[in-house]
Amino acid sequence: MSDENAAQGETPETENPATDTPEVDPVEALAAENADLKDKLLRTIAEMENLRKRTERDVADTRSYAIAGFARDMLTATDALSRALMVIPAETRETADGSLRSLIDGIELADREMQRLLAKHGVKPIEAEGQKFDPHKHQAMFEVPNPNVPEGTVVQVVQTGFAIGERVLRPAMVGVAKGGAAAAPTAAPEGEEGIDKSA
Incomplete structure (x- = not known):
């Protein structure tokens, strides 16, 4: 009989694959899809907000620091004016008259105007003298033996440093105190008396 069925093209009954899987509730499927879309939407909104904040920060930085290269170059001209005044x-200066007086006044005026314009655009001199040495703002040129001030204190400014906002355009070139109050000898910890630390 089975041979006859096969010969006639009839197939034995098999289980319907659609009936093997449980039916998915359409409400639950839509709720899951809704939750997934809501999650994607919230993530996209968060990404857009982060992008907006990052762009605002970049624009603010560009506004603040766009002239940094130009300002650094202008410091060279400012230094030249300051040096011209220092050599007189x-x-x-006090006894000058006529054209020499006019020349000195013109150099002083140009120096003041350069300083004013730099300050107007956020370029400010770095306070150095009397401050604790900060390698991010100061460049040590030499050490000065001075027992009257704590070690590491800036005691002389060779060249004024400048910053724009929080960024250093040029560090201040300074002389730093050596052997002051902070360098007073302290008792060596136990077991270190014989260690040579001069190396």
Whole structure:
């Protein structure tokens, strides 16, 4: 009989695969899809907010620091004016008259105007003298033996440093105190008396 069924093209009854899997409730399927879409939407909104904040921060930085290269170059001109004024002896400044007086006044005016314009655009001198040495703002040129101030204190400014906002355009070149109050000898910890620390 089975041979006859096979010969006639009839197939034995098999289980319907659609009936093997449980039916999915359409409400639950839509609720899951809704939750997934809501999650994607919230993530997209969060990403867009982060992008907006990052863009605002980049624009603010660009506004603040866009002139940094130009300002750094202008410091060279400012230094030249300051040096020109420093080489004129004080008594010559006081007694100068005529065209020499006009030249000195013109250099002083140009120096003041350069400083004003730099300050207007956020370029400010770095306070150094009397401050504790900060390698992020100061460049040590030499050490000065001075027992009257704590070690590591800036005692002389060779060249003024400048910053724009929080960024250093040029560090201040300074002389730093050595052997002051902070360098007073302290008792060596036990077991370290014979250790040579000079290396």
